[in-house]
Amino acid sequence: MWLFSRDPVRDFPFELGPPDPAPDPASARRRTRTRPRSGGCCGGGERRTGAPVSVFAHSLGAGDAAATPLARAALRRLRSLRHPSVLGYLDSLETEQCLYLVTEAVTPLRRHLQLRPPTGDLGEQEVAWGLHQLLTALSFLGGSGLVHHALGLDAIFVDPGGDWKLGGLERVAAASEGVPPRPPGVPPRPQDPPELSDPSRGQGEPWAGDMWRLGCLVWEVFNGPLPRPTALRSFGKLPAGLVPPFCELVAAEPSARPGPGQLLQRLQRPGAFLACPLVHTGLFLEQLQVRDASERRTFLQELSGRLDALPGPFRRHKLLPRLLAALEFGSADASALPPLLKVAKVLDPPEYQERIVPVIVRLFSSPDRALRMQLLQQLEDYVEFLPEATVDAQIFPHVAHGFLDTNPAIREQTVKSMVLLAPKLGEARRGRELPRLLLRVQAGDALGPLRCNATLCLGRLGPLLPPQTRQRVLAPALARATRDPFAPARAAAVAAFAATHGCYSPQECAGRVLPALCGLTTDPHPGVRQQAFRAIRSFLDQLEAAAEAGGAPEEDPPSAAAAPGGPGGGSGGLGAAVSWAVTGVTSLTARLMGAEAGAPPQTPPQTPAEGPPAPPREPPPEEPPVEDPDGWDDDWGSLEDMELPRSPPVSSKEDGGAPPQTSGPPPDPPPTAPPSAGGDEEGEGEWGVGGEWGTEDAWEALPCQHGPPPGSGQRHQQRRQELEAKRRGGPRGPPKPGPPKLGTRKTRLRGEGQ
Secondary structure, three states: OHHHHOOOOOOOOEEEOOOOOOOOHHHOOOOOOOOOOOOOEEEEEEOOOOOEEEEEEEEOOHHHOOHHHHHHHHHHHHHHOOOOOEOOEEEEEEOOOEEEEEEEOOEEHHHHHHHOOOOHHHHHHHHHHHHHHHHHHHHHHHHOOEEOOOOOHHHEEEOOOOOEEEOOHHHOEEHHHOOOOOOOOOOOOOOOOHHHOOHHHOOOOOOHHHHHHHHHHHHHHHHOOOOOHHHHHOOOOOOHHHHHHHHHHOOOOHHHOOOHHHHHHHHOOOOOOOOOHHHHHHHHHHOOOOOOHHHHHHHHHHHHHHHHHOOHHHHHHHHHHHHHHHHHHOOOOHHHHHHHHHHHOOOOHHHHHHHOHHHHHHHHOOOOHHHHHHHHHOHHHHHHHOOHHHHHHHHHHHHHHHHHOOOHHHHHHHHHHHHHHHHHOOHHHHHHHHHHHHHHHHHHOOOHHHHHHHHHHHHHHHHHOOHHHHHHHHHHHHHHHOOOOOHHHHHHHHHHHHHOHHHOOHHHHHHHHHHHHHHHHHOOOHHHHHHHHHHHHHHHHHHHHHHHOOOOOOOOOOOOOOOOOOOOOOOOHHHHHHHHHHHHHHHHHHHHHHHHOOOOOOOOOOOOOOOOOOOOOOOOOOOOOOOOOOOOOOOOOOHHHHOOOOOOOOOOOOOOOOOOOOOOOOOOOOOOOOOOOOOOOOOOOOOOOOOOOOOHHHHHHOOOOOOOOOOOHHHHHHHHHHHHHHHHOOOOOOOOOOOOOOOOHHHHHHHHHO
């Protein structure tokens, strides 16, 4: 018999609590089991999940014999009526002492109006949304052949999202039963319709009494408790849009009162009281699953601009869950992400990581490019809430695929996102995988703006790289960018050098940085030249200061944080150069990328605003040479061959073919094609910068003004020897008539010059 002696409340899956005065029952998490007062609403929570609920209790004592049948009737009605605008039933429990009814978490409307009185436009919109739901619930009852008979402030409840729920179903009866008489012993109330006291007025439609009580409810929402029926003649604080329907609701003749469905349609017309942004947004959210895809996209795109006009509880408790569900189950596209992230800003960090971060992680694995693009563009709004372990293990592997995407917009946004994601990556990814991916774009991407952004990203991430990676990768990669055919990419290299000046030792500044910057002093673009000169002066000042201080040991790598004029700080000297470099390149790149998005890097770039305009007749260095259809210039040799002295000295037979040393060849023009990535193979440059850029000795291959370009010396030497051998053979006879052969024109011209 011990099974029947157990306390049923202990096995109840809900935890009961005392009455909760707070408007948001979500705060009622920790409760003690106490018996609430009869008929009252108290807070509670589910034992397993802790989700908040509301508990209604009715005492079954001997003094409540008349009220007990009404409580049980309300329980039966609430269990059978399922509608979004009717109070949601969860569970119930009846013991020998009390009857418990568990519903969704709500607050009585009377208490809600005390905490949030309807003031201003936002308050009127909240009432409009609640009135819409209340009319919808009454229409549902009328369609089911039922009448409420007890509508009032105590029968309406408000959930955390601001939705009004119809409750108080104790006196709900069928419309065919007519108007029930007033219970014996119950005094008249100001909200009772006049036909209860004067049957000569007639009864009208079955819902006529509910519509009178609805008019009294509207008056009390804006003016407070109704003292007497004659107070309805004064409108008080009623909004102008509600005055005409209010007069119809409180008409003395029951037949003159409109039905709930008819009144709902009239109030939804353009310009009526219910035609407001909150009602429009709430209705669309309820129909989001069944709306057309184009309608959903238009609504979500306009939603971000309307969020500030919506109440905070509505955004947090109604809009946010709908958007999360729409993104998770695929009923919404990437346009739902901006309003979702904007609404989620009000969440606390623990709640944000619990509700938003798992959805973001799942969205990063989506193959939808538009969604991935929105995630990267909105990264700044939520990156602070992402745990480092989540970024390193779950988000970065999906983002890394964007470096190889065929869509240039995805590649560009992926490069930019590394500035925000890199600080949250582990040292292994930051030291090896991230530099390899950035250098792949910087070295081999076909679009100049993307190479420019990759260079700027390397400059911003330089201090975050591990010391060994920074010493091996940073200077060679930026030096290679100084030879890029895209002018903003060369300017970006100067800016990156200046922004990472604290990352180089004096030996690196003298042997790596300055040679690369000196090559830009003869750049065809004035803006690049000016930036190069300013950066050179700054590095020279740094070297001079290091020399006066006695220098630094070569094996001691510098620290970017310890630099006196580190990025983002310092005044004058190198700190000023950093600020200038970043600003100048940003404006230059922004203008050029706007004109060259999706264009090949050979498009002539513009000059920056900081420098004087380029000469109008100066040909852009990126313009490809005009091809010769006749093949006339196929065997003309190089510029060094054209500028050889006319009568070179010959000292002996062995060195007769060696050319004399000249003052130096003219500076090489910028290359017409981006340098090859070449770093994907393990044997060619471990960091993806190509075989010649992965070693210390590769700096000898940089272009300078003391010799021919790298890789062409052997070919030029062989060509000069052939020309000198022809000259030593003596003069030849007159040329044969007919067109000259290819490759002989230059030899003939040189013979005539002698």
